[in-house]
Amino acid sequence: MLGKLLKLDIMFGWKKFAAMAVAVVMTGIVLPYIRKFYVFPTWGFFVGLCLIICALCLYVCCQYFKSNLLGSEGYLMFTLPVKSGSIVLSKLITAVFWINVMFCAAGAAVVFKMQYTPAELFQIISSVDMWKRVIFMLILCNIVVIPIIASVYLAVSSRNITVKNKLLNGIIAEIIAVVGSWIAIRASFWGIELYNDSEYYMSLRMDSASKHEFMTAWMILIIGFAISMLFTAIYGILTNLIIKKRLNLK
Amino acid sequence: MSDVILDIKNVYKSYGDNDVLKNVSFSVRQNRIVGLLGPNGSGKTTLIKIISGLLSDYSGRAEICGMAPCVETKALVSYLPDRMSLPEWMTVKMAIRLFADFFADFDTERAREMLGTLGVSPDKRIGQLSKGMKEKLQLCLCMSRRAKLYVLDEPIAGVDPAARDVIMSTILGNFGEGSSILLSTHIISDVEQIFDDVILLREGRVELMGDAEELRREHGKSIDQLFRGVFKC
Numbered sequence: 001m002l003g004k005l006l007k008l009d010i011m012f013g014w015k016k017f018a019a020m021a022v023a024v025v026m027t028g029i030v031l032p033y034i035r036k037f038y039v040f041p042t043w044g045f046f047v048g049l050c051l052i053i054c055a056l057c058l059y060v061c062c063q064y065f066k067s068n069l070l071g072s073e074g075y076l077m078f079t080l081p082v083k084s085g086s087i088v089l090s091k092l093i094t095a096v097f098w099i100n101v102m103f104c105a106a107g108a109a110v111v112f113k114m115q116y117t118p119a120e121l122f123q124i125i126s127s128v129d130m131w132k133r134v135i136f137m138l139i140l141c142n143i144v145v146i147p148i149i150a151s152v153y154l155a156v157s158s159r160n161i162t163v164k165n166k167l168l169n170g171i172i173a174e175i176i177a178v179v180g181s182w183i184a185i186r187a188s189f190w191g192i193e194l195y196n197d198s199e200y201y202m203s204l205r206m207d208s209a210s211k212h213e214f215m216t217a218w219m220i221l222i223i224g225f226a227i228s229m230l231f232t233a234i235y236g237i238l239t240n241l242i243i244k245k246r247l248n249l250k
Numbered sequence: 251m252s253d254v255i256l257d258i259k260n261v262y263k264s265y266g267d268n269d270v271l272k273n274v275s276f277s278v279r280q281n282r283i284v285g286l287l288g289p290n291g292s293g294k295t296t297l298i299k300i301i302s303g304l305l306s307d308y309s310g311r312a313e314i315c316g317m318a319p320c321v322e323t324k325a326l327v328s329y330l331p332d333r334m335s336l337p338e339w340m341t342v343k344m345a346i347r348l349f350a351d352f353f354a355d356f357d358t359e360r361a362r363e364m365l366g367t368l369g370v371s372p373d374k375r376i377g378q379l380s381k382g383m384k385e386k387l388q389l390c391l392c393m394s395r396r397a398k399l400y401v402l403d404e405p406i407a408g409v410d411p412a413a414r415d416v417i418m419s420t421i422l423g424n425f426g427e428g429s430s431i432l433l434s435t436h437i438i439s440d441v442e443q444i445f446d447d448v449i450l451l452r453e454g455r456v457e458l459m460g461d462a463e464e465l466r467r468e469h470g471k472s473i474d475q476l477f478r479g480v481f482k483c
Contacts, residue, residue: 248305
């Protein structure tokens with residue numbers, strides 16, 4: 001049933017997300033031709049682009065979560081013979097999928113902006129080191145984004161299910177989202193912060209670091225990802241519990 | 251084996267300080283069409299939401315075929331909501347496929363036939379359909395299931411009298427052996443002839459219930475007249 005739910009959830013938003021992804025790639029293609037906006041595709045440019053996309057994507061995902069489950073469409077979703085946990089999990093997986101599609105679109109945009117020749121592009125694509133960097137970056141972004149989605153889902157469900165003291169519950173929900181995300185991200189990054197020098201850590205992951213340092217960097221990243229998943233699971237379970245025990249469709 | 255499909259015992263529900271259902275108890279047996287009647291705000295929709303598994307925060311006992319509302323009961327109950335629950339971008343065809351994917355008892359052929367009879371085009375997007383057509387589509391999807399219990403929330407509200415006849419004949423024509431229907435409405439005159447039993451709700455309490463024919467005989471009035479007498483301001 002999870003597969004069917006995923007198919008349905010992807011159908012719900014594919015047009016909007018596909019349009020966003022195309023817009024991101026088009027930005028990368030068009031930017032070099034607009035001289036006055038010419039900006040070198042630096043690390044900052046890439047991170048900035050990712051953050052904007054993430055925020056937009058997160059907003060759209062949360063809107064879908066709210067309208068699909070807690071609005072009129074909830075009358076369909078919660079009468080399907082599936083567990084509420086599967087519904088929440090499907091929403092989470094779909095949001096992560098779309099955000100990763102956006103990251104890939106942002107990556108493609110950067111490649112287009114660099115205006116590589118086909119030979120250079122082939123060289124980059126065939127480089128193992130480049131793929132290591134891409135995977136590293138994707139994991140790093142997911143460590144941040146996934147618990148944010150889960151904590152926002154938790155906040156949205158707790159806010160929309162309450163009947164009394166709506167304003168107070170709304171404020172509490174926002175606190176849950178902000179504090180929940182902050183705790184999850186800080187906990188996931190504890191290993192990286194041990195270095196006290198994030199640039200040094202970033203250099204370990206790919207360049208001329210020794211095999212031991214390289215493995216340490218990846219191990220820290222994987223542990224960070226596991227912590228992030230643990231927080232995501234906690235927030236997901238709480239969201240499911242709220243929906244299961246306190247569902248109150250208006 | 252008991253022929254009780256739906257058993258409601260002392261169900262109580264409040265929204266904040268507003269008590270919507272106050273110790274409601276009744277049961278629905280197999281092969282019965284039960285009218286759940288009451289004015290707006292009497293608690294009909296809340297009760298139906300509990301039965302369909304859309305409200306979990308209540309006290310008392312609600313059982314469908316001996317089980318509290320859960321995944322298993324959702325496979326036994328075919329629910330028609332009082333609002334459009336299908337997304338506007340979806341086509342009628344996609345909605346049929348969605349129901350066929352999730353409900354093992356969904357009869358696709360039956361749905362296509364019913365939609366053809368009611369004049370709903372399968373290629374249209376739901377957003378392009380009129381309000382009446384949307385209601386017909388939801389009714390077709392609901393009645394195309396071979397469910398144990400059909401829970402219909404205001405199926406004839408907001409449609410013209412001619413469409414009401416079509417909707418009622420669709421309900422009666424597709425209601426199978428061994429099933430029951432719980433139909434909520436406040437428009438009684440057009441539908442009272444189909445009820446085997448009626449339950450009158452008033453401010454969250456069961457005001458009157460029983461066999462429709464016996465009530466008519468006992469009070470010397472139609473159910474509609476009885477309803478108007480009970481709820482006279």
